Amino acid sequence: xxxxxxxxxxxxxxxxxxxxxxxxxxxxxxxxxxxxxxxxxxxxxxxxxxxxxxxxxxxxxxxxxxxxxxxxxxxxxxxxxxxxxxxxxxxxxxxxxxxxxxxxxxxxxxxxxxxxxxxxxxxxxxxxxxxxxxxxxxxxxxxxxxxxxxxxxxxxxxxxxxxxxxxxxxxxxxxxxxxxxxxxxxxxxxxxxxxxxxxxxxxxxxxxxxxxxxxxxxxxxxxxxxxxxxxxxxxxxxxxxxxxxxxxxxxxxxxxxxxxxxxxxxxxxxxxxxxxx
Amino acid sequence: xxxxxxxxxxxxxxxxxxxxxxxxxxxxxxxxxxxxxxxxxxxxxxxxxxxxxxxxxxxxxxxxxxxxxxxxxxxxxxxxxxxxxxxxxxxxxxxxxxxxxxxxxxxxxxxxxxxxxxxxxxxxxxxxxxxxxxxxxxxxxxxxxxxxxxxxxxxxxxxxxxxxxxxxxxxxxxxxxxxxxxxxxxxxxxxxxxxxxxxxxxxxxxxxxxxxxxxxxxxxxxxxxxxxxxxxxxxxxxxxxxxxxxxxxxxxxxxxxxxxxxxxxxxxxxxxxxxxx
Numbered sequence: 001x002x003x004x005x006x007x008x009x010x011x012x013x014x015x016x017x018x019x020x021x022x023x024x025x026x027x028x029x030x031x032x033x034x035x036x037x038x039x040x041x042x043x044x045x046x047x048x049x050x051x052x053x054x055x056x057x058x059x060x061x062x063x064x065x066x067x068x069x070x071x072x073x074x075x076x077x078x079x080x081x082x083x084x085x086x087x088x089x090x091x092x093x094x095x096x097x098x099x100x101x102x103x104x105x106x107x108x109x110x111x112x113x114x115x116x117x118x119x120x121x122x123x124x125x126x127x128x129x130x131x132x133x134x135x136x137x138x139x140x141x142x143x144x145x146x147x148x149x150x151x152x153x154x155x156x157x158x159x160x161x162x163x164x165x166x167x168x169x170x171x172x173x174x175x176x177x178x179x180x181x182x183x184x185x186x187x188x189x190x191x192x193x194x195x196x197x198x199x200x201x202x203x204x205x206x207x208x209x210x211x212x213x214x215x216x217x218x219x220x221x222x223x224x225x226x227x228x229x230x231x232x233x234x235x236x237x238x239x240x241x242x243x244x245x246x247x248x249x250x251x252x253x254x255x256x257x258x259x260x261x262x263x264x265x266x267x268x269x270x271x272x273x274x275x276x277x
Numbered sequence: 278x279x280x281x282x283x284x285x286x287x288x289x290x291x292x293x294x295x296x297x298x299x300x301x302x303x304x305x306x307x308x309x310x311x312x313x314x315x316x317x318x319x320x321x322x323x324x325x326x327x328x329x330x331x332x333x334x335x336x337x338x339x340x341x342x343x344x345x346x347x348x349x350x351x352x353x354x355x356x357x358x359x360x361x362x363x364x365x366x367x368x369x370x371x372x373x374x375x376x377x378x379x380x381x382x383x384x385x386x387x388x389x390x391x392x393x394x395x396x397x398x399x400x401x402x403x404x405x406x407x408x409x410x411x412x413x414x415x416x417x418x419x420x421x422x423x424x425x426x427x428x429x430x431x432x433x434x435x436x437x438x439x440x441x442x443x444x445x446x447x448x449x450x451x452x453x454x455x456x457x458x459x460x461x462x463x464x465x466x467x468x469x470x471x472x473x474x475x476x477x478x479x480x481x482x483x484x485x486x487x488x489x490x491x492x493x494x495x496x497x498x499x500x501x502x503x504x505x506x507x508x509x510x511x512x513x514x515x516x517x518x519x520x521x522x523x524x525x526x527x528x529x530x531x532x533x534x535x536x537x538x539x540x541x542x543x544x545x546x547x548x549x550x551x552x553x554x
Contacts (some may be wrong), residue, residue, distance in 0.1 A: 102440075109495065
């Protein structure tokens with residue numbers, strides 16, 4: 001879930017030169033720098049040509065079809081996948097917030113137990129979370145607005161609340177880069193609004209939040225978008241990035257026009273329906 | 278205390294049996310929770326049956342049963358790995374074939390006319406035949422298993438909850454699963470002598486399954502599981518003293534009784550206090 005990674009296809013002394021290139025960015029300036037990055041599985045690349053730089057306290061929408069490389073990028077950012085080409089410097093600790101359907105509802109844990117699990121990322125394997133960690137977990141729960149449910153069973157919560165408990169778990173790990181995997185899937189609009197507010201406040205506190213989503217309109221409200229379709233299509237502020245060409249390249253040409261807003265594409269409705277129900 | 282409780286204690290046999298089953302109950306009750314939560318009940322039973330030929334051969338050649346069982350577990354595990362690799366069958370089919378073959382071999386050896394008397398006890402156990410040395414060995418191994426479970430508690434809880442939490446643990450999910458299986462194997466080895474090959478799975482799975490019905494957090498689940506295991510042991514041994522029934526089987530019958538009670542209590546609890554949404 002969380003890790004610190006500074007990895008490169010070529011080692012520090014390898015043919016590609018140093019993996020940590022201080023000339024490109026000052027330490028503390030950028031959280032993540034990807035340069036010509038390719039990652040994949042079993043020697044075949046699943047995502048190529050990734051090139052971006054992300055600083056502190058921004059919200060990045062990660063757009064792309066299923067199989068477009070969103071999850072692959074997350075796994076590279078956490079250090080689970082090594083670069084096949086190019087380099088990737090992740091200079092802060094990162095934590096993935098999975099979709100809630102990956103977790104078990106019949107499992108004997110409270111919300112506080114789940115939030116406390118985040119502390120394991122900071123502790124050596126023989127150390128168990130202590131009072132301090134539970135206090136921090138409670139703080140994380142209050143940051144996501146669920147301190148009042150700390151003693152309740154995780155499985156008793158609604159989907160939106162469970163998503164926020166998983167975010168609290170990532171906060172307990174003290175990660176500055178949060179990777180949210182389709183967090184809006186299956187949420188009603190009230191829960192989605194709560195999540196919007198939470199993501200904004202996390203960014204205001206200096207955390208960088210990367211959100212994989214299918215909802216292009218939602219991504220327009222964030223600071224940056226990264227469009228992937230097995231290769232990087234575009235990266236930049238949404239207003240100057242999300243034009244018709246980019247969306248067509250990202251989603252493979254299945255774009256319909258919004259009447260009266262030429263140049264701005266939206267996806268046909270069935271693209272919004274990747275529900276995890 | 279009434280005579281029906283005191284009388285059995287006059288016999289050293291019963292006292293040793295009660296000590297042994299208390300030790301086994303505490304260890305099995307605790308590790309059983311992980312077996313149930315990790316859905317390893319079938320694996321635990323397979324391990325128990327798979328080590329049977331090892332036990333029989335050790336008994337035939339006069340080697341320590343613990344050693345024979347340990348070799349038996351290793352052989353069973355190796356064969357399972359080979360079978361799942363070689364055969365096109367699903368893993369559980371491969372395991373079933375390997376385990377029944379091993380168990381059949383063991384029974385063939387154990388029940389042959391030339392085998393010494395007493396070897397049949399490996400099948401059904403000899404709770405009333407344990408010595409104080411046996412109890413001390415069980416207590417030593419049991420303490421080691423409990424210590425390992427204590428150290429790994431939070432990581433076992435986190436991985437059982439979310440298998441993708443690998444990055445946050447400092448221990449890989451694979452390693453954690455192997456350690457857990459090794460601890461299960463040690464517990465089986467210690468318990469198999471007194472409970473027998475056929476009944477040992479009951480004390481590993483039954484109490485934890487009962488506890489699962491009536492608890493919603495891991496701590497209380499372990500406490501109830503240990504209590505059910507020890508109580509079944511004591512009730513079973515008293516019943517066997519007074520009713521002249523087989524000790525191991527009586528313990529298992531008591532355990533089934535506790536499980537049915539817990540299932541009833543769990544159902545009532547759900548009806549009376551439905552989960553909050």
